[in-house]
Amino acid sequence: MNKGRLEAFTDAVLAIILTIMILEFKVPESFQLSAMVDQLPYLISYAIGYLFIGTAWYNHHYMFTQTKHITQRIYWANNFWMFTTSFLPVATAWVGRGLNEQGPEIFYFIVYLAWSFAYAWLSRVLIVANRESGHEQVAENISHMLIYRYLSNWKIFVVQTAVVVVILIYVPALQMVVVTLQILLVGMRFNPDSDKLDE
Structure with a gap:
């Protein structure tokens, strides 16, 4: 292929997933700046999701x-990874509606676990191939790669x-804080040669 x-x-x-995430943002009916306060939980969730996808894309x-x-195996592993990633807009929107509610946060955690498994599997398939x-x-x-070593441990x-x-x-x-810290401390620590790939 x-x-x-x-x-x-x-x-x-990934571009479509990011687009769907921002389209979930609801424009307030009021023209007062204070009307944005109700949207803060979603903005926080969206910012974390955007950071999540941006970091994943760089590593990918x-x-x-x-x-x-x-190979065919790489193709299907990549498809499975994208499939798990495609649930992020739903998880992001639900968490944005209930930032401290168990149901949305548990669903986000399930999506995150599925994504982690898919990413580790894709990395492993690439290593073997x-x-x-x-x-x-x-x-x-x-x-x-630190993200692979972290997810496969x-x-x-x-x-x-x-x-x-x-x-x-x-x-x-607090789960969203944990996810953010993982992105910043693990996902964004790239291999030293990552800036020199196209040279």
């Missing part, structure tokens, strides 16, 4: 720029799940 077509398809799907771009050959095609350095570069997964379950019971809104 042509790598450029897959990357273009992925970019288009890094992996696919280095990958030399696209590059090793099998003789591109060991590419496989090593992807396997050394079962001990971290168990601790994170336990912490979030406690948070969801007592202060559901």
Whole structure:
């Protein structure tokens, strides 16, 4: 399969997801600036979702720029990752309506877990495919990405799940703080060569 077509398809799907997220923002009926206060929970949720997708796209771009050959397995793993990502607008909108409610926050956590599994699987498929095609350095570069090491570590997964379950019971809104910290501290720590891929 042509790598450029897959990357273009992925970019288009992510752009649509971001568009849907902003379209969920409701314009206030009032012309008073104070009317925006009611929209603050959604704005917070939207900002986190935008950061989430933007960071994921950068990491995705890094992996696919280095990958030399696209297999059917990579194609379907990428589709599954995009499928899980497509639930983010719904989770974002629901959390925006009930920032400290258990139902929306639990759904967001389920979406986040599904996305994490899909992203780790996609990364793993890319690592294996590059090793099998003789591109060991590419496989090593992807396997050394902090986001992959974080998402594929079962001990971290168990601790994170336990912490979030406690948070969801007592202060559901705190989960969004945890997600934001994970994006900032893990997702946005890129490989040193990520700025030099096109040079």
